[in-house]
Amino acid sequence: MTTRQFTDQPSTFPDRAAAGRRLGRQLTGYRAARPVVVGVAPNGMPIAAEVAHALHAPLDTVAVAPLTIGEPPKRFGVAGEGGIALFDPDRRAQADVHPEAVDAALQDAEAYLQRRTELWHGGCPRPSLRGRTVLLVAEALVDEQSAAAAACAVCDRGAANVVYAVPRALLAAVMKPEEWIDEVVGLEMVDGYFSAADCYDDSAPVTVDVVQALLRDNRTATRRADGQPLRQ
Numbered sequence: 001m002t003t004r005q006f007t008d009q010p011s012t013f014p015d016r017a018a019a020g021r022r023l024g025r026q027l028t029g030y031r032a033a034r035p036v037v038v039g040v041a042p043n044g045m046p047i048a049a050e051v052a053h054a055l056h057a058p059l060d061t062v063a064v065a066p067l068t069i070g071e072p073p074k075r076f077g078v079a080g081e082g083g084i085a086l087f088d089p090d091r092r093a094q095a096d097v098h099p100e101a102v103d104a105a106l107q108d109a110e111a112y113l114q115r116r117t118e119l120w121h122g123g124c125p126r127p128s129l130r131g132r133t134v135l136l137v138a139e140a141l142v143d144e145q146s147a148a149a150a151a152c153a154v155c156d157r158g159a160a161n162v163v164y165a166v167p168r169a170l171l172a173a174v175m176k177p178e179e180w181i182d183e184v185v186g187l188e189m190v191d192g193y194f195s196a197a198d199c200y201d202d203s204a205p206v207t208v209d210v211v212q213a214l215l216r217d218n219r220t221a222t223r224r225a226d227g228q229p230l231r232q
Contacts, residue, residue: 019167020050040138048137059218079109080149130158141169151180
């Protein structure tokens with residue numbers, strides 16, 4: 001299922017947090033499902049944090065990275081944390097010709113994603129996704145394969161339902177359904193290609209410190225809501 005609001009004149013949000021507040025209002029109907037909000041990190045995290053705040057939900061991360069070979073680098077797929085790898089069908093033949101380079105790229109991507117995840121969470125426990133509805137929040141939906149890799153990663157962690165939620169989505173990406181995504185919710189659906197940076201006046205990359213702070217603030221808020229001791 002897809003929530004679509006077609007527009008020929010897409011909005012430009014002041015920043016990701018402002019977009020997240022609007023998206024959070026769109027998603028309040030999911031509050032009864034007690035979802036876990038998972039941001040596609042790092043740039044999706046300010047949006048995801050606002051959604052988690054609106055729904056009084058725990059916040060987590062998922063990371064994806066392109067898989068490349070050759071010089072100059074050519075993408076042949078996308079990796080997701082937990083050893084997920086999805087290959088571009090039109091470049092699979094090229095990847096098959098260079099199996100050693102592909103293996104090296106997979107190992108490098110997995111190590112990179114693991115380092116980033118450990119850095120963001122700093123050893124703090126992550127919310128369980130097993131049997132839960134997951135609102136997977138990204139800064140935009142432009143590349144359906146990256147979305148699929150993120151969704152596959154949360155499904156591997158036991159998510160029962162995955163809703164992919166974004167401020168703006170490319171119609172061509174939405175129209176290619178992925179088996180790991182149950183629903184797409186977008187404030188705007190557009191037909192013409194755009195980059196994620198086009199959605200925001202302030203599109204500066206989100207730093208590690210910001211991701212850490214958003215996760216820390218969410219842990220404090222959810223512990224307070226549950227009446228747990230506020231230990232950091």
